[in-house]
Amino acid sequence: MQQNDHSNISLLKEIAELLNEETEIQAMLQGALRKFLAGTNFETGWVFFINKKGRHELIAHENLPQALKHNNCHFLEKGGCWCVSRYRNNELKKASNIIECQRIESANAAELEGDGGITHHATVPLQSGQERFGLLNVATPNTVSFSDDELALLESVAFQMGSAIKRILLTKQEQQMALVEERNRLARDLHDSVNQLLFSVTLTSRAGIEMAEQPEMKETFKEIQNLTQEALTEMRALIWQLRPKGLESGLMEAIKGYAEMLGLNLSVNVSGVLQLPSRVEETLFRITQEALNNVRKHSGVKDAEIFVIITQTDVLLVIKDEGRGFQVDSLVKLPSIGLQSMRDRAKALGGKVDWVSNFGRGTEILIRLPY
Structure with missing residues (x-):
């Protein structure tokens, strides 16, 4: 040459x-x-x-x-x-x-x-x-x-x-830092404004129940209280998604805290040493958040189990519930944006997400990520 x-x-x-x-x-x-x-x-x-x-x-x-x-x-x-x-x-x-x-x-x-x-x-x-x-x-x-x-x-x-x-x-690191800062700002704004307003409506409706004399009026205030409490839970979940709490104390602690906030009883089983890169931890946390949201909204049960298996090259995380389950036709699109987002997050790190579910037989979500 x-x-x-x-x-x-x-x-x-x-x-x-x-x-x-x-x-x-x-x-x-x-x-x-x-x-x-x-x-x-x-x-x-x-x-x-x-x-x-x-x-x-x-x-x-x-x-x-x-x-x-x-x-x-x-x-x-x-x-x-x-x-x-x-x-x-x-x-x-x-x-x-x-x-x-x-x-x-x-x-x-x-x-x-x-x-x-x-x-x-x-x-x-x-x-x-x-x-x-x-x-x-x-x-x-x-x-x-x-x-x-x-x-x-x-x-x-x-x-x-x-x-x-x-x-x-x-x-990309600078962009990620800017994104984290913006998420934190949004989380603070939501907590200081919308979250506080919903909490105030909950207290007002509770007072209305105590003060109302007519049964119909009491039921109306109870309905307002229930709807506001549901919205408050949704808002807290959104704030968690914007700014995960507890990750500094470890992945499992963050997941347990999120499940507790959703009112779920979560059993955790870990095999291997949990020492994962921060990007892998956050991806697992985000996917698990979505899975636990689905348990609370769609399963009809309050109990769930998580199994984590760590190998030298991969981490496998399984989220299981004994709820009502669902069925997916392989020829049609996924029934949930959340399910697709799980797959997208895992794919971005070279991993994958699968699930096993059927009506009346619960659901298992399987996440595998290399690290």
């Missing part, structure tokens, strides 16, 4: 412009990878994100041969390899040639059509300062190793990508 300095600078400038325009990490990496391959003799590439536990995830890929694309990139998604292992051990510091790649060898050994002549690849860590995100791997057909100039160019692109990843993460 013989490229002069001018063409390399032009390519890096184009990639930098693309990276600065994008606001989503996956789209940014995909576009940068496509532009990099188009401007060099590298023909295929893929990007792994690797979390603090060493688990890798295929984030972007471009021009993969059929063998590596086989079965939704099975050989890239599963198993181990030299570059990921060296990255986990913090031994991969710069762009390097890979002598052997177990993923490519496994794909080629499967004797699938279309290996594209890919047998080796180069790798470089994606990082910004001391913060590391994953790996950028690139390859060329029938090429065993790459020159120092090629590796230097690869390292420059990786530096740009790492800086862009950091920028997007910081922007």
Whole structure:
């Protein structure tokens, strides 16, 4: 790959412009990878994100041969390899040639059509300062190793990508903080205004019951009191959703407190050590909130059970009641916006939500999230 300095600078400038325009990490990496391959003799590439536990995830890929694309990139998604292992051990510091790649060898050994002549690849860590995100791997057909100039160019692109990843993460963190502040403000406003007004109506209706002499008038005040109390419970639940209380004391304490506020009797069973990232905790809490709301509104019972099982890679949370249950036709839309929001929240973290329910047989909601 013989490229002069001018063409390399032009390519890096184009990639930098693309990276600065994008606001989503996956789209940014995909576009940068496509532009990099188009401007060099590298023909295929893929990007792994690797979390603090060493688990890798295929984030972007471009021009993969059929063998590596086989079965939704099975050989890239599963198993181990030299570059990921060296990255986990913090031994991969710069762009390097890979002598052997177990993923490519496994794909080629499967004797699938279309290996594209890919047998080796180069790798470089994606990082910004001391913060590391994953790996950028690139390859060329029938090429065993790459020159120092090629590796230097690869390292420059990786530096740009790492800086862009950091920028997007910081922007999203700032947006999340702004969202939390706005939720807190709304929660305070609702508590100080609408919540207090409803409480005042409850007290007024209670006094009306005591003062009224006619039975019809007493019943009217009782109805007002019941409706206001229901609205007050709904308002408190909304405030909890805006500003979760108790999460600072742990996920289970927050869930117990929310169930108590709803007037539910909740039995909790935990297997494993509950030490989860804050984003996973909040997602589990939000999904559980919605599930407990459904128990209170639709199940016809006041008792519920929660089972939490922690493994090395996932957390499984099951919410169960013995209420009236429901039935969903798989061919129609979900009957509840709440059920769909549970699925959306779990999907955002790479997890899933399922449920088992039938009329008169209660409901089980199963949540599984990686962490």
